[in-house]
Amino acid sequence: xxxxxxxxxxxxxxxxxxxxxxxxxxxxxxxxxxxxxxxxxxxxxxxxxxxxxxxxxxxxxxxxxxxxxxxxxxxxxxxxxxxxxxxxxxxxxxxxxxxxxxxxxxxxxxxxxxxxxxxxxxxxxxxxxxxxxxxxxxxxxxx
Amino acid sequence: xxxxxxxxxxxxxxxxxxxxxxxxxxxxxxxxxxxxxxxxxxxxxxxxxxxxxxxxxxxxxxxxxxxxxxxxxxxxxxxxxxxxxxxxxxxxxxxxxxxxxxxxxxxxxxxxxxxxxxxxxxxxxxxxxxxxxxxxxxxxxxxxxxxxxxxxxxxxxxxxxxxxxxxxxxxxxxx
Numbered sequence: 001x002x003x004x005x006x007x008x009x010x011x012x013x014x015x016x017x018x019x020x021x022x023x024x025x026x027x028x029x030x031x032x033x034x035x036x037x038x039x040x041x042x043x044x045x046x047x048x049x050x051x052x053x054x055x056x057x058x059x060x061x062x063x064x065x066x067x068x069x070x071x072x073x074x075x076x077x078x079x080x081x082x083x084x085x086x087x088x089x090x091x092x093x094x095x096x097x098x099x100x101x102x103x104x105x106x107x108x109x110x111x112x113x114x115x116x117x118x119x120x121x122x123x124x125x126x127x128x129x130x131x132x133x134x135x136x137x138x139x140x141x142x143x
Numbered sequence: 144x145x146x147x148x149x150x151x152x153x154x155x156x157x158x159x160x161x162x163x164x165x166x167x168x169x170x171x172x173x174x175x176x177x178x179x180x181x182x183x184x185x186x187x188x189x190x191x192x193x194x195x196x197x198x199x200x201x202x203x204x205x206x207x208x209x210x211x212x213x214x215x216x217x218x219x220x221x222x223x224x225x226x227x228x229x230x231x232x233x234x235x236x237x238x239x240x241x242x243x244x245x246x247x248x249x250x251x252x253x254x255x256x257x258x259x260x261x262x263x264x265x266x267x268x269x270x271x272x273x274x275x276x277x278x279x280x281x282x283x284x285x286x287x288x289x290x291x292x293x294x295x296x297x298x299x300x301x302x303x304x305x306x307x308x309x310x311x312x313x314x315x316x317x318x
Contacts, residue, residue, distance in 0.1 A: 024190050039219045039255075042248045043171045054307035056224070058299050059290035063273060064226030066204050066218050068251075076250040078216065080187050080204060086195075087202040088187070089228050095299055099307050109190045112214050114251045116190055128307035138305055138313055 024109045031117065032103045033071040034130060035094070037061065038078060041070065046139040050099060050130030053139050057098040064089040069104065069117065077108070077117040101126040166242045166257050173247040177254070180262050181207035181241065183234040186216055198235035205231045207241060207254060215245065215254040220270040222277075224290045227256040229272035238262050243270070 037060035040048035047053060049070070061067050066088060069077045080088045088094075103124040109116045166176040186204045188194035198205055205228050206216045217227040231239065242258040258267040274286035277293070290296055305313045 026191075038251075038253065042218075042246060042251060042253055043169070044248075045169075045171070051306035051308065051311065054303075055300055055305045059224040059293075059296055062293060062295050062299075063222070063224040063290065064228050065224070066216065066226065070250075074250060078204075078251070080190070086187055086193065086199065088204045089199075089202050089226060090295075091202075092295070095295065096303075107191075111190060112252065114214075114216065116186070118187075118191065131306075131311070133306045133311075133313065 024111055026107045026109055026118075028105070029108045029117075030103065030105050030123070031069055031071055031077055032101070032124075033069045033075075033077075034101050035079075035098050036068050036070045036076075037098070038066045038068045038076070041068070041076070047132060047136045048139070050132030051128050051134075052132035052136040054099045054128060054133075056139060058095060061095045061098050062090050067091075067094050067098065069102065075115065077106075077115045079119055080116050081118040082122070083120060097125060099128050099130070101129045166244055169244065169255075171244070171246055174244045175247070176243075177245040178240070178242040179207075179209060180238055181209045181215075183231045183237060183239050184208045184214070185235070186214075189214060198232060201228055201232050204228060205235070207231075207239070215252065217241075217243075217256045218253045219255040220273055221257050222271050222273040222286065222289075225273035227254075227270055229276050230256055230259055230268075230270040232272075234259070234261070240264075242267065 034049060036048060037057040039060060040046060040053065040056060066078050069079060082093060102122060104119045105121045105123055106117045106119040166178065168174055168176060184206050185194065185198035186206045189206060204216060206214050208214050217231055220227040220230050240260050240262045241256055244255040246253050246255065256270040258269055260267050277286045277289050303309060
């Protein structure tokens, strides 16, 4: 094999190795928590949990704002995939379960202060159980 | 409630009264204006190696990979209740200059995209691609209060109600 061809192959092999090495370490976890709208929750512009924020959470999910799961201890997990479905922008199945309390199994990837979750299975869905509208009304703008 | 309403209107008020080159603060705890160059990446690709063409064509969250290796997810644009994917999609795999807010919260760090441009370009582009796309998809002349007029939001909220459960009666409107 000519020298330049060997060098080209070596470069290609190295590039392929770097591509596969880019994937972050993964930890398999089970998370129980509420599906939330990431923007409103993180900015604390309004009360962004439970039934008070359901309508806004649906708007934001349809608008393509990332959906996260807020665990009971306050940890946030940004959902980037649900089973084989890799749509994390305006995914109809995620829109329909906004504000629900769910239990999911998934692969956790941590990077730069953010927890990303690739959900492998939705084990349980309790629906909307955090009835915050009784205290906070509907956020934002009332009705 | 009045404070919330004013906060939501703030970017529009400031957009017409402030210099065009500076990101607008929202008065959010932990916010910092941030203008920088980065590479636009498909988040799932960057994190897991699952890399379709064209960063998923607008169906995946996109991020900004800074030159120091730090990855920021762009979660919000300058359209109300809308993300930044469609604004960043044209730069998929390439470099972009962005202007916006880094918001650091105890639970995570996010980026709000306000403007973008190709590095070296003179003019900034407002991050309102969702509104433009929504108008086109819905044959509308404007995207004002798109979230109340959108067929998908109307369908979901029509089915499950404003509080997510059809068996519950929403409270009366706030004053």
